[in-house]
Amino acid sequence: MDLGFTFLLVANGILIGLMYALIALGFVLVYKATDAINFAQGEFVMAPGIVAAVVAGAANSFWLGAAVAVAAMIGFSFLLERTVLRPLLGRPVIAVIMATIGLAAILRGTLPMLFGTSPLPLALPLGDEPIEVGSLTLQPAQVAGAAVALSALVIFTWFFRSNRGGVAMRAMADDQQAASAMGVNVTRYFAFAWAMAGVVSALGGVMWGAMLGVDVQLALVGLKVFPVVILGGLDSIGGAVLGGLIVGVVENLAAGYIDPLVGGGTKDFAPYVLMVAALLIRPYGMFGTRRIERV
Amino acid sequence: MTAGSIAGPTLVRRDDAAPAPSVLSLNNVDVVYDRVILVLKGVSLAVRPGAITALLGANGAGKSTTLKAISGVLASERGEVTKGTILFEGQRIDGRRAHEVTRLGLAQVFEGRRVFEHLTCEENLVAGGHLIADAKAVREGIERSYHYFPRLKERRRQLAGYLSGGEQQMLAIGRALMSRPRLMLLDEPSLGLAPMLVEEIFGIVSDLVARERLAALLVEQNAAATLTIAEHGYVMENGRVVLEGPADALRENPDVKEFYLGLNEIGARKSYRDVKHYRRRKRWLS
Helix, strand or coil, rough: CCHHHHHHHHHHHHHHHHHHHHHHHHHHHHHHHHHCCCCCCCHHHHHHHHHHHHHHHHCHHHHHHHHHHHHHHHHHHHHHHHHHHHHHCCHHHHHHHHHHHHHHHHHHHHHHHHHHHEEEEECCEEEECEEEEECCCCCCCHHHHHHHHHHHHHHHHHHHHHHHHHHHHHHHHHHHHHHHCCCHHHHHHHHHHHEEEHHHHHHHHHHHHHHHHHHHHHHHHHHHHHHHHHHHCCCHHHHHHHHHHHHHHHHHHHHHHHHHCCCCCCCHHHHHHHHHHHHHHHCCCCCCCCCCCCC | CCCCCCCCCCCCCCHCCCCCCCEEEEEEEEECCCEEEEEEEEEEEEECCCCCEEEEECCCCCCHHHHHHHHHHHHHHHHEEEEEEEEEEEEEECCCCCHHHHHHHHHEECCCCCCCCCCEEHHHHHHCCCCCCCHHHHHHHHHHHHCCCHHHHHHHCEEEEHCCCHHHHHHHHHHHHHCCCCEEEEECCCCCHHHHHHHHHHHHHHHHHCCCCCCEEEECCCHHHHHHCCCCEEEEECCCEEEEEEEHHHHHHHHHHHHHHCCCCCCCCHHHHHHHHHHHCCCCCC
């Protein structure tokens, strides 16, 4: 077996994995604070990707595109919370889940209507020169994406551990009514959680868009969120990182070693095989919150 | 309807005592759930400062609903106050949202403790001090809660979900204390606890009330223990206040003895079935 080739696959897998973790983070933030499962996470990534590409193309500035995308997602999240999610507060969780599925379809339909269906380029201001690390050759877009992902993950880990707002959000996820009796303005923190997810998703959209190009297909990366969060645990940031890394590496190894033997395609479903296995062994993920049962 | 009018002699007529300034007063409060289910019917009560007021009654009498109406969490259960007023230190608080009521200086300890299970003991206290802006004051609040409940300090890094029932109850009270309330609503703190623990917790509650210049409204089914630490008491049935009076008078009241202390005139215990039968015969609720 060629060790250099394996290394390359693993290194690429790690970079991609961190970028998966970034998207999964958006999902985890919402679940952690509001207990809602956001089935529109892929569209939450696609939409700011398209916005960034359109603005960057028109203004000829990547940074402007990225900034507008982030700002637009914050605005969108607040609006969404106010108009759709707040009225569903106190209803069964399934109502919110259904609403996000509907939202996904709406975003997938309206954005191409507004901005066209043809793929748009979104180039990072880094050049295309591959980065050489030892014997490895890495794509700059991937390295940048992984770096952005890593910083977002560190910031949010700190936030939930040490910031009082973060503690209040975790309290709210545990028991909304009790949290509100502690003075936590539940509706406001709901909106915050969605806005934070919006920011993370916008970053994900920009970084993924820079790597893959931007069109409606970008929403498909959202599908990878499920194996990532099931492996790592729905409400754990550390779990999202680990889940992302596992999915990224497994995917790359499958692409490098199994695909040539069977004619391709295993890359796309290998993470799901792991996901199903994980559900059987540790239903709450590797770092997810166990249901506490006292006896 | 006047409290106590059906149950025989009224224990205390509110108008013959000088009107003590109450921290909290409910005047003819009706609560409706889901827009149709009338749960509280004209409830009036007052909580006096610096003392424990007891709210007694059987399951489903409306005690918890009364507390939720006061603290404002009713809205999240699709209930609302449709009639009457609730005044906290002279301000109307009916219809306000829970976090606003908390900001005014009122804290609630929920039935079943409701600690944040996946937060550590200390994080629970931090969450309880959410409204305190100053980080140093939060620190002091945590120390004060540890002072009253030293066992919480030993468990500070443990997840609250893994604490024992008694420790969780202490945490729930310590957490409510964090916002420096002037009125604390306690919903069945004795629920599911061993008698010795109940005694300990009741002792700490009366200590708290005495030292922190706190008023407390204590909802309980454990009437005997409650009436020993309370100054005044109300008895609810079917969403109404049916009896009220000073705690010692309530303790001596034959109906209270019969229904809530489980004693008859000779002091012998009666079975619940007899009590129910007696109740049906007397129909003191009308």
